[in-house]
Structure formats: structure tokens, C-alpha cells
Amino acid sequence: VLLAAICAYAALTVATGGGAIVGAGAAGLVLVAAGIALGLPVLAHWGVGVVGATYVASLFLRQAELGQSGVLVAAALLAAAELASWSIDSRRRGRDDLTAHIHRLRGVSLLLAVGVALAAVVEGASGFGFGEAGMTGPASAAVVGGVLVTCLLAWRRAAART
Amino acid sequence: MPRFSADARAGIRPAAMTAVVRPAPKLIAYTTIGTMFLVAALVLGRVEPAEVGIVFLGAVVVGLLSGGPPRHRLEARLDRDATLEDEPVTVELEIRSSSGVPWLEMTGPALGQDVGAIALEQDGRRRLSIPMMPRRWGIFKVGPFRMRARDALGFFMFDSEISEPLTLRVFPREESIARAIRPTETQLYSGDEVSKRKGDGIEFAGVRPFAAGDRVRRINWPLSTRMQELHINEAHPERNTDVILFLDAFSELVTGQSSTLQTAVRATASIARHYLRRRDRVGLVSFGGTLRWQLPGMGIRQAYRILDALLRTDAMLSYAWKGIDVIPAQVLPPKALVIAISPLLDERTISALLDLRGRGFDVAIVEVSPLPFLEPPRTEDDRVAYRLWLLKRQGMRDELWRAGMPVTEWTEEQPLVAALQEVERFRRFGRNLRIS
Numbered sequence: 001v002l003l004a005a006i007c008a009y010a011a012l013t014v015a016t017g018g019g020a021i022v023g024a025g026a027a028g029l030v031l032v033a034a035g036i037a038l039g040l041p042v043l044a045h046w047g048v049g050v051v052g053a054t055y056v057a058s059l060f061l062r063q064a065e066l067g068q069s070g071v072l073v074a075a076a077l078l079a080a081a082e083l084a085s086w087s088i089d090s091r092r093r094g095r096d097d098l099t100a101h102i103h104r105l106r107g108v109s110l111l112l113a114v115g116v117a118l119a120a121v122v123e124g125a126s127g128f129g130f131g132e133a134g135m136t137g138p139a140s141a142a143v144v145g146g147v148l149v150t151c152l153l154a155w156r157r158a159a160a161r162t
Numbered sequence: 163m164p165r166f167s168a169d170a171r172a173g174i175r176p177a178a179m180t181a182v183v184r185p186a187p188k189l190i191a192y193t194t195i196g197t198m199f200l201v202a203a204l205v206l207g208r209v210e211p212a213e214v215g216i217v218f219l220g221a222v223v224v225g226l227l228s229g230g231p232p233r234h235r236l237e238a239r240l241d242r243d244a245t246l247e248d249e250p251v252t253v254e255l256e257i258r259s260s261s262g263v264p265w266l267e268m269t270g271p272a273l274g275q276d277v278g279a280i281a282l283e284q285d286g287r288r289r290l291s292i293p294m295m296p297r298r299w300g301i302f303k304v305g306p307f308r309m310r311a312r313d314a315l316g317f318f319m320f321d322s323e324i325s326e327p328l329t330l331r332v333f334p335r336e337e338s339i340a341r342a343i344r345p346t347e348t349q350l351y352s353g354d355e356v357s358k359r360k361g362d363g364i365e366f367a368g369v370r371p372f373a374a375g376d377r378v379r380r381i382n383w384p385l386s387t388r389m390q391e392l393h394i395n396e397a398h399p400e401r402n403t404d405v406i407l408f409l410d411a412f413s414e415l416v417t418g419q420s421s422t423l424q425t426a427v428r429a430t431a432s433i434a435r436h437y438l439r440r441r442d443r444v445g446l447v448s449f450g451g452t453l454r455w456q457l458p459g460m461g462i463r464q465a466y467r468i469l470d471a472l473l474r475t476d477a478m479l480s481y482a483w484k485g486i487d488v489i490p491a492q493v494l495p496p497k498a499l500v501i502a503i504s505p506l507l508d509e510r511t512i513s514a515l516l517d518l519r520g521r522g523f524d525v526a527i528v529e530v531s532p533l534p535f536l537e538p539p540r541t542e543d544d545r546v547a548y549r550l551w552l553l554k555r556q557g558m559r560d561e562l563w564r565a566g567m568p569v570t571e572w573t574e575e576q577p578l579v580a581a582l583q584e585v586e587r588f589r590r591f592g593r594n595l596r597i598s
Contacts, residue, residue, distance in 0.1 A: 045191035052195065056202050056211045070210035074217040081218075085188050085316055089265070094278030103264035103281055107315040114224050115217035122213050 353402025
């Protein structure tokens, strides 16, 4: 539902190329559905990625001003990906412990909260003039670099612990 | 059959656990998606893709920082390591965790889908009992037992397994036989079989004039008084017998979950149990691609030896010609009754049985009928070929009968004792020829 809403939003907000947006979004939805049905999380995640790409394409097509939808779309995409993972992990005949699902719900909520907070920070920063001053590129590059370095450090730490 | 008690080794086994850490697919997917959206933000000069990207990358960072390996241990055991066909066995698993595990699932081939996700608190333990139903006899490996733990956010998978599987021995289901085939000859030791010879025993055999050395308590006084001469009662002694079970493992017809060999092994186990109970000596020859034998013996230990040999029986394709000369001589004691359990599909078995009979052994054949394992003929040509094949089999049976070997056809739906009694009828009324 979340992904379909994003597709519909992307298709309805463009003047031209709505059909292509709908087609790409539907392909993403099919990928997600197939991933869940077949128990292939990679397929589901890339389906979410395709739906996100349709949203980016719609932004490119309509050349819109900066809106507030970015945070919501980002949160919806992450929520959809997490729910797909959760659903695939729960595809078993035996009955799961309720506690396991409570742990998982807690984890998904934490990720969503952190994600929304980060997205809000990025949106807030861009709204305060980074974009107008031509700083979007360097700022994004800095974010990418920072995230990659953090990922690397965290990965090494996790590997060292195991 | 003796009652199977739980083996002392069936206790909790300190099996070594191996553990591997793997990134979950979503870790790689989120990192890639996040990076791509940030690159898209750079290319398009818009902040919205960066927001999407930062959400996914932020999730990855949180996952990497929070993900630690849980400390847990899995122990597995069977409630017993030997059972009978169609008797349930329980696999008992115990999982302990000193650190707590938010999500744990079994991933082994046998149990993986039957156990739901488990969550363990710190210093928690969970016991799982998973019933299993062995459908056929054999030696089975239960396991390996694998489990997969996930961190709280699901970015890492910690796979561990007990690589050493548990061994379950499933003995064949046995049919109670009240009376089996009486051997023509008996042996020297005491047993339950009434010998045809005369000597000390209970069964009355006749009277004869007294001879020096005869026991006085055997004198038939009424007859001696009438005849004015001492006569003594004679009796048939109770002796044991030697029975050799000849299992044909050259060929096997399989349909669904059943096969001629499975059926034959069940019959062999039932017959062995019957004779061992009567204190007879029972031996086994598994005649097939791999020759196995068990020297004749008696008692409960011999029952287990025979069962163990039967559990390892398997039909193995072999084109090598084998005769009875490959069987060690001590496996076939003189005057032994040989009961062959065979679908009579392989020429080598038939030849070996004729050879045994030619050497003077008392041979009886229980034919495990292959007919229930065949698909019915569909075309007219198939029907003709099928009829010809049946005629050929009947001819082969007649040849065996002429050689003095009673053949009785048996399917698993019929009681085994009925088939064995057919052999008895042959002995009583049929021809008893000996080939020269």
C-alpha cells in the first residue's frame, strides 16, 4: 500500500510521462510481491529501490520546487522494505514467539525514527539555503563520504567482535 | 522381539557447534540503494533523493553499530536412539543464550520449517520437542541441526550448526508368527522342535523290547505284563534347529514408499524373531551385490546382530555372477533349514537356491510378490508381455517345486503365517523330490 501510494503520487504529480512512471512503479511493485512470495529479500528490496527511482524520475520530470514530501516518501520506502524483510523472515509453518515480533517491531520503529530524523535534518539544512548557495553538491558528497566512512568503521567493528 | 531400551549414549551430546556471521541481504541492498539515491541527488541537484538515500544509509549505520553476535548454544538429542517402524520418536532441542537473542530460527532441512521464530531473553533457555515418525526401517541420520540468529535490526545473520547428526536406528516392524516352517532335520541341542529321531523326550513315539542299558522308569508295565517280556516306551526328543534366512538383495522393485526389499526385510525379521524365541540357532545370508552374512547363533544378542545386518541391507546393482560358493561354509551348517525370502527376479538367486537344494539343504522359499509393485499394463502389447512374464514366472516356480523347494507367494497385505503354512502343507502332501 505504501509503495502503491508513492507510485500514485509520482504519477499524478507529473504533467507528461505519467504512463512511464506508472509502468516503472508497477514493475517495482511486482518485484516486491515476487520477492515476498518467493522468499527472496533481495528481489523485494530492489523492488523498493525501483519504486524510489520512479519517485526521483517524477521529480526530474516535473522540475518542482522543494517540497515536504521527501521525508514522507523516504520513510515510506524504508518502512516498506522493512515490512517486506519481516514478512519474508516470518514465512515458516511453526508458530513464532510473540516476543520475537515485538523485538522486530521495536527495531523497525527505531530505524524509521532515525531515518525520519536524518531526512528531516537534510531537508531542514537544504531549506536553510544550502541549495540556493550552490552547496547541494558538496553537501551531498560530504554526506555520502561520511556515511561510507561510518559504514566501513562500523563493519570493521562488527567483524572484530565476531 | 526384545524391548528396545534407551541407549546411554542418547543423552545430551556435547557436539561441537560451528558459527558463521553473514550480512543479511538487506544490509547490502540498503547500502547500495542509499548510495545510489545520494548520487542521484548530486546528479539532479535535488535534495529529495538525498533524503531517501540518507534514510537507508542511516538505517545501515544504526544496524552496524547495534549488531553484535548473540551468545547461544544448541543441544540436540533423541528421546531414544532405536525404535520400530511407525513408532514416533521425539527430537529434543535445547537452546540456551547468555546474551539474549531477539530472533532465532531453525534452518535445518528436517526441522527448519516446523519451528517458528524464537526469542530468548538474557540467560534464557528454550526446549523444543519435535515429533518424528519413521516410515521405514533403516539407519537414519537426524540432522544436522542448524539455526540462524538475527540481530535486533536484522542486518546480520549468525548461522550455527551441530555438524554431527544424531543416529536413529529404526528396526523393521514385525509380525507375530504363531507357527512357522518345521525343519526336516533337527540338531543335537535341546529346543522346542520335536525330533523325528527317538530318544529321551515327552512326545510318545512307540514301544520296543527292553535292551540292556535302558532306563527302568521307561518300562511300559501293562504291555510287558501282557507280552510276558519287558517293553519300554520310546519318545521323540525336543531338539533345536538351525535356520538360515536367505535374503535376496540382488533386485528391488520400488513403488512410492514401499519396495520388495523393505517387505522382504520385514518378513526376515519376523521369521528370525520366531525361531530365536524357540531357542533355535538362526543365521542370515544377505545375498546380493554386497554379500553379508551372520553366523548361526541364538539368544537376544543374535537377534540384535541379525537386525543390525538387516538394517544395513541395500539392493546394490551388480552384474557379477555369484553362486553359493562365495558363502562361507560355516554359515550353512549341515541339516539346516534354509528359508529364502526373495522376489525371485534375479537369475543368480534362483541358481543359488537350486544349488543349495542340490547340496541337500532343506530349502523353502517365501516369494515376496513383485506384482503389487508393477504398474498395470496399458496397451495390448503390454498385456501380452505381462501374461508371458507371468507364465515364465510360473514355469520358474514349477521348476523350484520339482526340485523339492516349496514356493509360497506372499504380499504384505496377507499374514506371513499363512504363507508359511502353505510350505507346511507342501511338506505334508506335496512331492518331496531330490535332484541328483
